[in-house]
Amino acid sequence: MTTPFLHINGIRKTYGDVVATDHVELSIAEGEFMTFLGPSGSGKSTTLYILAGFQDPTAGDIRLRGQSILRTPSHKRNIGMVFQRYTLFPHLSVGENVAFPLRVRRMGQAEVAAKVKRALSLVRLDGFEDRMPARMSGGQQQRVALARALVYDPPVLLMDEPLSALDKKLREEIQFEIRRIHQETGVTILYVTHDQEEALRLSDRIAIFNRGKIEQVGTGPELYANPATHFVADFIGDSAFLSGRLASLKGGRAAIRFEGGQQIVDVPLHGAGQEGQAADLMLRPERMELTPEAGPAGASLPVTVQDITFLGNCTSVAARTDWGDALTVRLNFGHPLAGRVARGDRLNVRWSPEAAHAFVRG
Amino acid sequence: MLSATSGGRGSGLGFAMPAILLLLAFFVIPVAFLLMRSVTEPAPGLQNYATLLGSTTYAKIFFNTFFVAGVVTAITVLIAFPVAWALAIMPARWSAVIFAVILLSMWTNLLARTYAWMVLLQQTGLINRMLKAIGLIDQPLQLTNNLIGVTIGMVYIMLPFMILPLLGVIRKIDPAILQAAALCGATRAQALRRVLLPLAGPGLASGGLMVFVMSLGYFVTPSLLGGTANMMLAELIAQQVQSLVNWGMGGAAAFVLLVVTLGLYAVQLRFFDQAEAR
Numbered sequence: 001m002t003t004p005f006l007h008i009n010g011i012r013k014t015y016g017d018v019v020a021t022d023h024v025e026l027s028i029a030e031g032e033f034m035t036f037l038g039p040s041g042s043g044k045s046t047t048l049y050i051l052a053g054f055q056d057p058t059a060g061d062i063r064l065r066g067q068s069i070l071r072t073p074s075h076k077r078n079i080g081m082v083f084q085r086y087t088l089f090p091h092l093s094v095g096e097n098v099a100f101p102l103r104v105r106r107m108g109q110a111e112v113a114a115k116v117k118r119a120l121s122l123v124r125l126d127g128f129e130d131r132m133p134a135r136m137s138g139g140q141q142q143r144v145a146l147a148r149a150l151v152y153d154p155p156v157l158l159m160d161e162p163l164s165a166l167d168k169k170l171r172e173e174i175q176f177e178i179r180r181i182h183q184e185t186g187v188t189i190l191y192v193t194h195d196q197e198e199a200l201r202l203s204d205r206i207a208i209f210n211r212g213k214i215e216q217v218g219t220g221p222e223l224y225a226n227p228a229t230h231f232v233a234d235f236i237g238d239s240a241f242l243s244g245r246l247a248s249l250k251g252g253r254a255a256i257r258f259e260g261g262q263q264i265v266d267v268p269l270h271g272a273g274q275e276g277q278a279a280d281l282m283l284r285p286e287r288m289e290l291t292p293e294a295g296p297a298g299a300s301l302p303v304t305v306q307d308i309t310f311l312g313n314c315t316s317v318a319a320r321t322d323w324g325d326a327l328t329v330r331l332n333f334g335h336p337l338a339g340r341v342a343r344g345d346r347l348n349v350r351w352s353p354e355a356a357h358a359f360v361r362g
Numbered sequence: 363m364l365s366a367t368s369g370g371r372g373s374g375l376g377f378a379m380p381a382i383l384l385l386l387a388f389f390v391i392p393v394a395f396l397l398m399r400s401v402t403e404p405a406p407g408l409q410n411y412a413t414l415l416g417s418t419t420y421a422k423i424f425f426n427t428f429f430v431a432g433v434v435t436a437i438t439v440l441i442a443f444p445v446a447w448a449l450a451i452m453p454a455r456w457s458a459v460i461f462a463v464i465l466l467s468m469w470t471n472l473l474a475r476t477y478a479w480m481v482l483l484q485q486t487g488l489i490n491r492m493l494k495a496i497g498l499i500d501q502p503l504q505l506t507n508n509l510i511g512v513t514i515g516m517v518y519i520m521l522p523f524m525i526l527p528l529l530g531v532i533r534k535i536d537p538a539i540l541q542a543a544a545l546c547g548a549t550r551a552q553a554l555r556r557v558l559l560p561l562a563g564p565g566l567a568s569g570g571l572m573v574f575v576m577s578l579g580y581f582v583t584p585s586l587l588g589g590t591a592n593m594m595l596a597e598l599i600a601q602q603v604q605s606l607v608n609w610g611m612g613g614a615a616a617f618v619l620l621v622v623t624l625g626l627y628a629v630q631l632r633f634f635d636q637a638e639a640r
Binding site: 052053054073074075076077078079080081083085087089090091100101103104105145148149152 | 536538539541542544545546547548549552556557560561563
């Protein structure tokens, strides 16, 4: 196996008894856009801060092109970073902010000017050199921060929820810019966010963090189609989870029995379990179909309609199974049932085979 | 900010009236009298000023005053900056305790504190005995009745006046800005010089000016810890007025001190206005 460009090797970080990250193991290719996705406190920011050199891991190593960087102080790591908060130097103009990394490297005046101009052009802020940061919008400030982080051509760029302080529209606009900049510069990016949509939009691969560990790494479609754990299935996509028990197991596929005796058969099972153990059936909303007729036995369930919400391009129908679990089915605009379904209706939910997954409850 | 001051100017004057009257009655008018006496006693003319600014005796007093004030300000800055920085970044509970200790020392009687320094600094005092015990010196150091004693005593008294304004500006600096500077490649020294010091500039300027100006006119500490051979301006004024009943000379010295102080203040105002305007 060849040496990975960036290797996060078994990083563990504890604060007293609290474990912030545990056995974080990840290889990142040069030029890759890797996102750490997870809820707050899941260890994704801690991992990023260890990469930046603001924290030392309790155990593990980080290697860039095969060389450990843990003993290198932050200012010698040559890594770029854009922070969650606005961290432009308030007493310096935009041009001087972007020039800062070059000035501390004692680069010549002409070269500094040329590089600053190019970096500002990259983030579409040509001619803003003399503006003071306080006179710029949040989005513009983060673009300047991006220019400052890229002006010295770092091999790795860290981004710690850089868009979380911005409103939704601006966020999407800058996400688009970040993608373009990634493509233009080819810089390796490690991006931290808790927003699954942002992660899916930006990343080549996503590492899902939960309770200090990486639950799964993969491309967006991989994670969506084949979630390895209940947590991943829950975190990516708005899925329904129906709680039952394992009725039988065979070759990684299982049958699940629900309260009241209804049974679903032949769904892929994730996690090790045995008969009688509690398990959840996951159903993706866009793969479910609502019909008045009874569906195939073992791959459909009767439900009672609880609420109907018109959302423009679709109608969202909230329903409940006979044992009380909630699920939501979307009816596309123009669906024959869309105008006719009413609260209290008894209908059947059916799904395509690849849309169902079973997870052992652990 | 701008609209608040300009919009409230008409009504603001009314509220400020008691303060203005107070200043007029107890500051402006007495100072005017003093100024008058400095040019009329013992005879009309500027001879008091001529003596004050012309003779080497007085030149030495001016030098002592500005030298001590300058050294005290410099040392105070050097001590206060790391203290304020530590207070700003340490856990809130700890910084509250240390902050309280600083304030407590500020509220303790000035004479008591100065006498305490006399006890510590004298030939048989704690400091000399300690230095002797650890073998750094054979003979006790002369730490009182000279400018060394004055400087030590005044640095201690001025420290809170430097720490408070510095803490105000440093607390407003986001630590993430320094992390950003580090990742940009700045060493600690570069981050200090290029980021921290410029951002703390207003606090340094206002604290430094306050300490310098207070030091220029300080009386108690120089008179207790300093010797008669090393007189400072405030002591000269007291001596002229109280012992020699020479209001003319005392008034002239006081007026020179006032002009210097106001001049420094004007410089700082300009400096600040420019900093704000950016």
